[in-house]
Each structure stands twice: as C-alpha cells, then as structure tokens.
Amino acid sequence: MNNFDEKKRIQEFSTIQRELLPQINLENKFQVEEIRYIAGVDLAYWDVDEAKYGTCCIVIIDYFTKDVVEKVYSYGEILVPYIPGFLAFRELPLVIEAVEKLTLQPDLYIFDGNGYLHDRHMGIATHASFLLNKPTIGVAKSYLKIQDVDFMMPENKEGAYTDIVINNEVYGRTLRTTQNVKPIFVSCGNWIDLDTSTEIVMNCINNESRLPIPVRLADLETHKIRKKLIER
Template identity: 40%
Template sequence: MIIRTFHPWNVSYQQAVTIQEELRNRIVLDLPFPTPNYVAGVDVSTSKTLSIGWAAVVVLSFPELRVVEQRWAEGTITFPYIPGLLSFREIPLVCKAIEQLSIEPDVFLCDGQGLAHPRRMGIATHLGVIINKPTVGCAKSRLIGTHEEVGSKKGAYTPLMDKKEVIGAVLRTRQGVKPVFVSPGYGISLKVARTLVLSCVTKYRIPEPIRAAHNLVTLLRNSREAGQNHTLYSCS
C-alpha cells in the first residue's frame, strides 16, 4: 500500500492547522464502494507515564468479521495532546503499522472523527487522504456539532449537524446503550459509512474492527508499562 507524503509531522500548532486546511481540498467522498472483503480497525493508545504510543491495525474478513491479520507499531510520541490535532500525534504510528500489512484492507474504521471536525480533518479523513483508501470515523464522543435525540432501538440514528451542514450521524449500535458518532473520512459517503459501521457491530457498542484494535493496543500498553516484552504477543 502506498502512503503518500504531503507534509512533515513535527510541526507547530499553527503549521498543523494550516496543513489541515490545505488537505481539506483533497477530500473526496461518494466514490463507488463495492462490498468489502476486508475491513480494518485502527486505534492508538499512549502511555500515561512514558512518552510512548502504540498503534494497531487489525484486519477482519467481511461479513464474517473474523480476524485475519493484526499489526502494531510502538514509538515515541512528540506532538502534544491537542483536541482537533490528534492526527499529528497518532498517524505516524498508524502508518508504521499499515506498512507491515500483507493483506490490503478495502476500508479502514478509525477510533476517532472523520468529517466531524472543525476543519473536516479528523484522524479518519487525514489518514484516508494519505493512504488514498476509504476511511470511516467512529467515535465514542462528540467533538463538534449538534443533534436531536436518537431513537432507543439498534440502528436508530440522527444527523450530526454543524450549522446547516450534515457532518455525520449519531448511531445507536445497541438498544439502551449510548450511541456512537459516525462520520465519513475519505472515499465513502455518510450513508455507506453508517451502514458499514452497523454491519460490523455484534454484541458490543463498538464495531468489531475497532474493538479488536483497541484490545490489542491496550494489551501492548499494559504489558509495556508492566515491564513485559512485546514479543510475547504475535503481531501477525
């Protein structure tokens, strides 16, 4: 998979904002999206005591949702935690994990925002622009936007609005459980993104690809902070 380089990652706050505004012109949505064979989940975790982070990319077959490959990367985190600029903190590690894949996913589900971002450049969108693959943002909390109350049944949703623009959907993935915030990242429409996320949900609130990636980075972080060796856990 080709990872395109449009900018450096070690930049100032204002440079990062400018980069996001420039990359916004490269966003493409509503491309033809055939039924995928492989869906990847992406998640990143950082240490509370060390300047270290872990990124995991877990590939699942679709629609079976069976794990077929998992890759991870560890590295030093240098960019500060700034809401709205998390892609500069996390994507360099994500790309290192993606580069190891032997199976090329048809779409990536990211734990975070896509278009539901002040500059329409959440981590899912930023990643999609770089790898030129369809991406979807699926977040547990809202970054921006307003919405009406969501129906209580699984599959219920309501538009997430930023003024008069629809930037995502607030989707109920389990009855009686808090909804998730879905937004298209790159190369995919909101309708398809919402349907895909729901198709990847089993008995948990979070879609399986992201849940698998989250479990892996949590395991890596906990083992590292406990002084254990990562080689105990296979990355393929």
C-alpha cells in the same frame, strides 16, 4: 512545549489541513460488494518518566465472516503533544508504521476517532485517508462539541440515528448501534458517503459491544500490547 512553539505548530498544522480540505470526496470510491477486508485502528498511551509512549494496533477482519485475518502493532515515543483538533499529527506516525507491517491490503479502514465530524473536517480518519489511499470511516465513542452545536439523541432502537448538522451541512451522525446502549458518532473519513459508512458500521456490530468489531478488537489489542510493553 511553550506558547510560542504551540502557536507555531497550530499554524503549520492548520495550513496542512486547509490544503487537504478541497481533496475530500464524500462519495463512494468503490462498490460496496467489493469490500472484503476491513481494518480497525486504535491507539493507547502510557508514560515513562517524563516521556509519553504509544502503541497503534490494527486488526483486519473478513467483512463477511467477521473472522480476524491479521493483527499488527507499532509503538514508540510520542513526539507531538496533544492539541485539540490536531490529533492526526500526534497519532499518524505510529499508524503508518503499523500499516507498513500489514501483509494484507484492507479495502477500508475504520478509525477510533472522527473524520468529517471535526471543526475543520479533518479528523484522523479523514487525514489518514490521504496517506493510506483507501476509503476511511471515523467512529467516536463521545462527541466533541463543534461550534456550540450539540447532537440530538436518536430513538432507543437498533440502527436509529440523527444527523449532526452545523451551518446547514451534515458533519456526521449519532448512531445507536444497540438498543439500551449509548450511541456512537459516525462520520465519513474520505471516499465514502455517510449512508454507506453507517451501513458498514452496522454490519460490523455484534452483541459484544456498541462499537464495530474491528475497532473494538483494535481497542482490546492496544490494552494487551501496552501491558506487555510496560512490563518489558
């Protein structure tokens, strides 16, 4: 992609993000006790000759038992290049294709990526909410610095957190889900508040990972599906 094409795409993508921004609502659109099924979403990539391919895996768990109740995946060629700040435009086509294969309707989606914790508050978890029409949470393994603002490390104890505040606004949260393990970065996607997002994420942690169960399982599934597709 040449510089002109990239500039044009960035302008188009920025316009879409600005149009969606006023529709973000960081309040719960649901009663927490109504949550039953939670979906984890992740993607993995590989190259074939000069083409880039990806697979999106969605794993749904029962929020109470933590049992897996459904798994689906989609795959295909990735037609949008990676442009920082515009990951949703690259990944959402495969996400939606996978969602359309689900027989169960999740009450909430957790994405391996950011939501409101984004330079324009439009990480993939937030952007996806408008297509899924469901509450969403973003959970990232690392922090992409916004406006030169770094995060403060939380205490070394389970459930400790510090908020990431930029221009007097809370963008997201650095959360230590497990003692002696690196923190993760939690942000609202849409139609949910940050405290509820944190509560749900912590309720989906076990001793196998610092990531919430549905996201960790979706991540494992992407590696398995990618290997299968490459071998095919």
